[in-house]
Amino acid sequence: MRSGVDGSNARTAVPRYLTTLLDDLDETWGGWFTELGWGDPAPGRVLIRSGTAYRTDCTDEDGVSPRIRSDEANAFFCSVDRAPDGDGxxxxxxxxxxxxxxAAIWDGDVFGVPSPIVGDFTAAIVVAHEYGHNVVHRMAQRFGIPAVRLPQGKNSELLADCLASNWASTAYKRDALGPKEILQVATLLPIIGDTGGATGHGSAVERAKALTIGLTGPQFNRQGQPSDCLTKYWPEFYSVR
Incomplete structure (x- = not known):
């Protein structure tokens, strides 16, 4: 899935690329859910167009529902925001x-931090990470799992990394991913990993491990599976489902 983004046309090409990417994520995860009889996991889609803003129903640490600008240095999944899915x-x-x-990613700006290697897959893995949170949310809905039994602390973020890498493994199998894209992620990790490695999203090393498990399984000898990620970062799922 090549975006056709080259910096000069970023703000017109990016929405098209994000839509195509979300279509692919819907198809990949929808196939897995359908195979298990779990329904349709497709989330709503909010693409905040250039120069606009969106008020989310999710609240920040002060209990406020913020307005998210089109240049907000973040992307996220909100479990209570209502929006059309890919089928409207x-x-x-x-x-x-x-x-x-x-769009800034193609100019070497990843969430406000300079990156020497950027491109399609850098953007894709960020979106796939947020979609990973959606996958966990749909699983919790399907089995009525309470919030206290969801993955806790940085395991929530590492699980989303791992699930994002599960999707990437399917792209690799389809010859849509190669060594250059893996290098993009390796370069991205120090930027998005927590300093100190104790809270939030996990350290760069921890995130690298999560992405590797998602790609190649825990023994690095096959295509990673969602069960590998669940076993590592959400083992409670098997006892509460």
Whole structure:
């Protein structure tokens, strides 16, 4: 899935690329859910177009529902935001993607931090990470799992990394991913990993491990599977489902 983004056309090409990427994620994860009889996991889609803003129903640490600008240095999944999914159906639980923020990735700016290697897959893995949070949310809905039994602390973020890498492994199998894209992620990790390695998203090393498990399984000898990620970062799922 090549975006055709070259910097000069970023703000027109990025929405098209993000839509194509979300279509692919819907198809990949939808196939897995369908195979297991779990329904349709497709989230709502909020693409915050250049120069606009979106008020999320999710609250920040002060209990405020903020307005998210198109250049907000973040992307996220909100379990209570309602938006159309890829088929236009109103869906509770949405992936929120600021378009100008993703356009900046092609200019070497990843969430406000300079990156020497950027491109399609850098953007894709960020979106796939947020979609990973959606996958966990849909699984919790399907089995009525309470919040206290969801993955806790940085395991929530590492699980999303691992699930994003599960999707990437399918792209690799389809010859849509190669060594250059793996290098993009390796370069991205020090930027998005927590300093100190104790809280939040996990350290660069921890995130690298999560992405590797998702790609190649825990023994690095096969295509990673969602069960590998669940066993490592959400083992409670098997006892509460």
């Amino acid at each position: 159906r109103s869906t509770v639980g949405s992936v929120v993607l600021p378009v100008d923020t993703f």
